[in-house]
Amino acid sequence: MKVTTGLLQTLSLQGLVPAPPQQCGAVRLLPLLRSQVRDDLRLSLRRYGEAIGMVALEGEPDSLRADRGIVPGLKYIGYVPHGLVVSYSEDGSPVAALGTQLHSQGDARADGHAAARCVRLLHRMVKREGERTLRLLPMHLAMEGLLSLHFGGPDIAWSEYSRRAIRYGLDPRSESAVPGRAIANLEEALRVFEIHDAQCGVMICVADALASIFVVPNPSDYRALHRSLIEDFYGELIAQYSQQYRSVLSLGRSESSLPVPRSVADLRRWLSDERAHWADVGQVLAGGFLGRGLRAERLYRMGPFVLQRFVTSLQISDENHIGEAIVREDGTVEYMKSFRLSDKQVKRAYLLQVLAAHHWNLDAAAASQRQTRDQWVERLRNAGFEYLLSDAVLRAARKRSG
Amino acid sequence: MQQAMSAAERVAQEDLVLFINACFACTGQSEFYGASERQSVSIRFVHEYILGNYRRLYARTLSAGVNHFNQALIIQNLLRMGAPRDPQQRREEGQLILAALLGLPPQRVYHLFRDLRQLRCNNRRTRAVMAAYLARRPDLHFDAVKYRAHVRAVAAHAHLRLPGEVGAFVFIGAKQRGGYTTPLFESVRRAHYAADAVYDLPYSIAQGFARKHRIPQDVFLSRIAGRLTGSEALRLLDTAERVGATGIDVDLSRAPLTKLCLYLLDRPLSERRERALEFVAALRGSTQRAIARSGRNQRLGRVIAILDRSYSASGSEEKRRRPLAVALAASQILRAVASDYRAIWTPGLPDIVGTASENSGDAAPDPGPERELLASAQGQTALGEPLLSALSAQPDLIVIVSDGFENDPQGACETIVRLFRQHLDRKRAISIVHANPVFDSDRLMPRSLGPSIATLGLRDAEDLLTMIGFARFADGSAPLSELEQYLEARVPRLLRRLTRPDRSVAESDPGTAASAGAAEVRS
Numbered sequence: 001m002k003v004t005t006g007l008l009q010t011l012s013l014q015g016l017v018p019a020p021p022q023q024c025g026a027v028r029l030l031p032l033l034r035s036q037v038r039d040d041l042r043l044s045l046r047r048y049g050e051a052i053g054m055v056a057l058e059g060e061p062d063s064l065r066a067d068r069g070i071v072p073g074l075k076y077i078g079y080v081p082h083g084l085v086v087s088y089s090e091d092g093s094p095v096a097a098l099g100t101q102l103h104s105q106g107d108a109r110a111d112g113h114a115a116a117r118c119v120r121l122l123h124r125m126v127k128r129e130g131e132r133t134l135r136l137l138p139m140h141l142a143m144e145g146l147l148s149l150h151f152g153g154p155d156i157a158w159s160e161y162s163r164r165a166i167r168y169g170l171d172p173r174s175e176s177a178v179p180g181r182a183i184a185n186l187e188e189a190l191r192v193f194e195i196h197d198a199q200c201g202v203m204i205c206v207a208d209a210l211a212s213i214f215v216v217p218n219p220s221d222y223r224a225l226h227r228s229l230i231e232d233f234y235g236e237l238i239a240q241y242s243q244q245y246r247s248v249l250s251l252g253r254s255e256s257s258l259p260v261p262r263s264v265a266d267l268r269r270w271l272s273d274e275r276a277h278w279a280d281v282g283q284v285l286a287g288g289f290l291g292r293g294l295r296a297e298r299l300y301r302m303g304p305f306v307l308q309r310f311v312t313s314l315q316i317s318d319e320n321h322i323g324e325a326i327v328r329e330d331g332t333v334e335y336m337k338s339f340r341l342s343d344k345q346v347k348r349a350y351l352l353q354v355l356a357a358h359h360w361n362l363d364a365a366a367a368s369q370r371q372t373r374d375q376w377v378e379r380l381r382n383a384g385f386e387y388l389l390s391d392a393v394l395r396a397a398r399k400r401s402g
Numbered sequence: 403m404q405q406a407m408s409a410a411e412r413v414a415q416e417d418l419v420l421f422i423n424a425c426f427a428c429t430g431q432s433e434f435y436g437a438s439e440r441q442s443v444s445i446r447f448v449h450e451y452i453l454g455n456y457r458r459l460y461a462r463t464l465s466a467g468v469n470h471f472n473q474a475l476i477i478q479n480l481l482r483m484g485a486p487r488d489p490q491q492r493r494e495e496g497q498l499i500l501a502a503l504l505g506l507p508p509q510r511v512y513h514l515f516r517d518l519r520q521l522r523c524n525n526r527r528t529r530a531v532m533a534a535y536l537a538r539r540p541d542l543h544f545d546a547v548k549y550r551a552h553v554r555a556v557a558a559h560a561h562l563r564l565p566g567e568v569g570a571f572v573f574i575g576a577k578q579r580g581g582y583t584t585p586l587f588e589s590v591r592r593a594h595y596a597a598d599a600v601y602d603l604p605y606s607i608a609q610g611f612a613r614k615h616r617i618p619q620d621v622f623l624s625r626i627a628g629r630l631t632g633s634e635a636l637r638l639l640d641t642a643e644r645v646g647a648t649g650i651d652v653d654l655s656r657a658p659l660t661k662l663c664l665y666l667l668d669r670p671l672s673e674r675r676e677r678a679l680e681f682v683a684a685l686r687g688s689t690q691r692a693i694a695r696s697g698r699n700q701r702l703g704r705v706i707a708i709l710d711r712s713y714s715a716s717g718s719e720e721k722r723r724r725p726l727a728v729a730l731a732a733s734q735i736l737r738a739v740a741s742d743y744r745a746i747w748t749p750g751l752p753d754i755v756g757t758a759s760e761n762s763g764d765a766a767p768d769p770g771p772e773r774e775l776l777a778s779a780q781g782q783t784a785l786g787e788p789l790l791s792a793l794s795a796q797p798d799l800i801v802i803v804s805d806g807f808e809n810d811p812q813g814a815c816e817t818i819v820r821l822f823r824q825h826l827d828r829k830r831a832i833s834i835v836h837a838n839p840v841f842d843s844d845r846l847m848p849r850s851l852g853p854s855i856a857t858l859g860l861r862d863a864e865d866l867l868t869m870i871g872f873a874r875f876a877d878g879s880a881p882l883s884e885l886e887q888y889l890e891a892r893v894p895r896l897l898r899r900l901t902r903p904d905r906s907v908a909e910s911d912p913g914t915a916a917s918a919g920a921a922e923v924r925s
Contacts, residue, residue: 194781
């Protein structure tokens with residue numbers, strides 16, 4: 001894995017070995033085993049009573065006090081059932097994972113009684129809470145990265161854009177995802193899943209499409225966080241696959257690979273080959289993700305660790321993932337959570353990228369895609385960016401295309 | 403296959419094996435991988451299918467040592483169908499039904515009778531069976547107290563005239579003028595008014611009265627201690643300790659083995675470590691009694707057991723840790739009857755001191771009951787490596803106790819056994835049996851590890867030895883005739899129950915509906 005200044009450039013599962021998958025319907029869970037576990041970084045879960053959270057991305061924290069109220073500034077609102085608390089040490093000495101109960105006062109809640117109908121107010125996606133502890137909102141870190149992509153809107157005030165786009169940029173920008181419970185069989189698969197002793201992560205595949213890779217630093221952290229996977233959110237594509245496919249094919253080796261054993265030792269060799277085969281299967285299933293170029297952004301540095309979020313190339317023809325990771329100085333992935341983007345989400349991000357690359361000039365962007373200006377406008381409209389363009393441009397395009 | 407079987411015979415053989423297998427494992431309760439509704443639909447279907455096609459063998463299955471739930475279900479189905487026409491078959495069936503009923507715990511029998519009543523099954527035969535059963539109860543007065551509503555329902559349903567004061571007691575109860583001359587009945591009547599009389603009653607009845615009289619729990623438990631049954635005492639040990647009651651003294655070694663294992667695995671790990679000596683002694687005692695009760699003093703040769711303690715062995719809400727307890731119990735039985743025994747737990751057991759350690763090496767010694775007591779249901783199901791180290795030791799018998807959900811990697815066991823049999827062990831010198839404590843409702847049988855390994859259902863580890871005897875049918879190698887002979891040979895053994903010396907009504911035969919012994923309680 002290439003790492004410069006602690007940022008990921010490509011992803012590999014170095015230090016983690018995929019074990020044979022456990023399957024339930026079309027959901028396949030591949031345990032990731034870590035051979036060398038260090039104790040200087042631990043994660044623990046902080047459960048929030050409310051499903052909805054509002055995160056103040058900039059400025060002062062929001063408060064419940066009447067004199068301060070909600071502070072103006074950029075907000076992120078989403079499904080935030082839990083946060084993760086990271087504790088670490090800089091000199092490699094072991095740390096204990098924090099109990100979830102002890103530290104639950106960190107974040108304010110907008111309403112004291114009706115947990116179901118209120119919103120939790122959170123300050124920043126990543127917040128330092130103590131000398132060596134950090135609170136982060138898993139998955140939202142990455143999602144916020146996607147949403148904030150070219151969030152400022154046109155950098156030159158071209159007359160083709162609506163006044164709103166010039167003034168406020170892409171605000172408000174939203175993307176949708178699907179909660180784990182909406183994915184058929186995922187809950188059952190997680191319930192009956194048998195956690196390995198050295199397990200530090202899992203690859204979730206639905207109909208053999210990689211939905212998410214989840215990695216933690218320590219096996220006991222994994223045990224504690226395993227059930228939280230059902231509360232996470234996943235790509236729409238994954239939910240569709242889970243409804244379409246009842247089961248998946250066995251990925252075992254063919255009959256012809258069976259040896260003619262002369263002794264029990266030959267059988268033993270066959271079994272270790274079998275394990276190697278399953279480790280390869282893990283690499284193959286994650287093939288659209290591992291080894292691909294990444295763009296990473298550093299969010300926080302804590303001693304030897306760097307918290308970052310990343311996104312794959314955003315090419316429309318490939319499968320694309322976003323995610324967040326904590327990477328040690330030597331390149332070991334200590335924590336990671338990834339999210340498979342749906343094609344529509346990729347398309348939106350891609351269009352914004354093309355626009356930004358051409359300084360938001362419609363004609364130049366269209367030409368780069370070998371499209372006419374009208375086709376390009378139509379494409380933006382279909383992707384849901386109608387609100388960025390001025391009425392005149394939209395009307396003219398519609399008129400010409402008849 | 404030693405002998406060619408016709409297609410029809412093969413189907414019949416497979417059907418029966420499937421059925422008997424299901425009857426060993428299924429109880430209609432939910433399992434780790436399946437809900438209870440599916441279980442009961444699934445097992446009922448199998449029962450009706452076999453009853454419709456192979457009635458004689460269906461009845462004889464009662465003698466195969468299948469579990470209580472299925473015995474009751476067989477009896478219920480047979481009674482609902484009415485008596486068969488052939489007099490000899492009718493006679494045999496009637497005897498089998500009665501003999502099986504006498505072997506069931508009374509609460510299950512009364513439950514069965516209640517179900518029959520709800521199903522409106524009231525043929526001559528059913529009435530005769532009910533009469534004969536009540537006539538053979540060793541203490542009908544006690545039953546009348548403990549199962550009063552049930553006895554009343556049976557009497558009303560089968561038109562029975564109950565002997566002595568039993569009728570008056572179950573129908574009138576405490577309001578009987580002038581009281582009863584039977585001391586137990588009189589105690590019940592008095593317990594309605596006097597707190598002191600409560601302690602003469604069976605615990606489950608006394609409990610209600612104790613609440614009525616507001617007797618503090620510690621006083622109540624201390625004074626009723628003498629009347630507790632074994633499993634009641636086992637269940638109440640913790641409560642007694644909590645409320646500070648004294649006098650409840652359980653001899654753990656007298657508890658049934660699987661139940662004892664369930665109890666021990668339920669103790670916190672620290673307690674299992676501290677009281678290891680006591681617990682191991684209890685396990686030994688209980689194992690000896692289980693073997694003695696099974697009536698088989700067979701010795702097995704060199705045996706290796708592969709015991710699955712993966713996370714799925716934690717069972718379900720209804721059967722908490724049952725698969726794990728069955729594995730622990732099976733290990734004790736095998737250790738006692740084998741000339742040379744080694745248990746391989748997967749994943750490996752923790753050390754006595756508390757550090758995790760793998761015992762995957764070929765030469766790893768038998769962990770012994772002290773370490774086995776520390777088993778917990780955790781981790782993946784890796785059966786391949788343990789099986790290989792078992793095979794390389796070349797024992798006479800390998801017993802795999804697992805729920806059959808192998809996942810690390812899937813299907814390794816099957817491939818290893820198949821290749822081993824094809825290339826390394828053509829004479830089948832090593833027998834391999836898979837005992838499965840879990841019923842898979844989708845397959846109508848315990849889940850198998852693969853076609854090369856005979857799979858048998860095992861609800862109680864006490865049945866393990868019976869089950870190993872049955873194993874040669876499960877892999878389909880023995881012909882149907884042999885299976886029929888096997889069942890037929892077991893019938894007289896079951897019927898011996900009817901002619902025990904203490905039972906005076908030996909000639910009773912509910913099959914013909916005219917029995918001298920039952921006359922006493924018949925209308």
